[in-house]
C-alpha cells in the first residue's frame with residue numbers, strides 16, 4: 001500500500017498560536033483560574049488534555065468574575081472585549097491575525113456607511129465574532145440561492161469566513177456583483193485553508209481511499225471531507241485512530257491522509273503508526289518521512 005500524507009495536514013498557524021497561548025498561561029499563572037471563551041479548538045482530545053490541566057471552558061462571560069480569559073482563534077465581537085475589560089478580567093486575545101484583519105475591515109467599512117455581507121455559516125463563532133464588529137448588522141449568506149436583493153444598498157462590503165471554499169465564495173460574489181457592480185469584495189479565505197483544501201483535492205483525486213482526520217464538529221475538517229468526497233468516493237472521516245476500521249482499508253493500493261486545522265500532530269502520527277503496525281510490510285514509508293520533515 002502506498003500512503004500519501006498531506007504536508008498541510010494538522011494545526012494551522014492560528015490554531016497553533018491559540019493552543020500555545022493556553023499552554024503558556026498555564027505555565028505562567030499557576031494559581032490563577034484560566035478560562036477559554038468557548039472551546040479553544042474544535043478537537044475533543046485536545047480539550048480533554050487542557051481540562052485535566054485545570055483549564056475551564058465557559059460559554060459566556062457572565063459565568064465568571066475574575067481570572068484569565070482566553071479568546072480563541074475564531075475571535076469575538078467588540079462588545080465581548082469591552083465586557084471583559086469592564087469586568088477587569090485578564091484577557092489574552094488569541095484571535096488569529098487573519099480573522100482580526102477581517103474584523104478591522106468590517107468595522108472600518110461599517111463606520112463608513114457600508115452594508116456588510118459575510119459569506120459563511122451564521123452559527124459559526126468566527127462569523128458571529130465578525131458580525132460583532134458591525135453591531136450585528138451584517139447579512140450572512142451561506143449559499144447562492146439565499147443571496148438577498150442588495151439593490152437597496154448604495155455601498156456594500158463583502159467578506160468571507162476564513163474556511164469557506166473558493167467555489168462558494170465565487171458563486172455568491174458573482175451574484176452580488178451582478179446586482180451591485182460597485183460592491184467591495186474581500187476574498188478573506190485564509191491561505192492555510194486554501195492550501196489545505198487544494199492539497200486534499202489533489203491527493204484525493206489520485207488515491208483509492210482518502211482518510212480525513214479531525215473533529216466531527218470542526219467546520220474546516222467537514223469541508224475537507226466534502227472536497228475529498230467530491231474527488232474520491234472512498235472517503236473516511238475519523239477523529240482518532242480508534243475510529244479507523246483497518247480491515248476496510250486493507251484492499252486499497254493507494255491511500256491518502258489529510259487533517260483539519262484543529263487536528264494536532266500527535267493524533268495524525270497515532271493514525272499513521274496504527275496503520276503501519278496493523279498493515280505490516282504493506283506500507284511504503286517515503287511519504288511519512290517527508291511529512292515528518294515539514
Ligand code: F3S
Pocket residue numbers: 012013014015073074096097098099162163190191192193261
Ligand atoms: Fe487563522 Fe487560517 Fe487558521 S484564519 S485560525 S490560520 S485557518
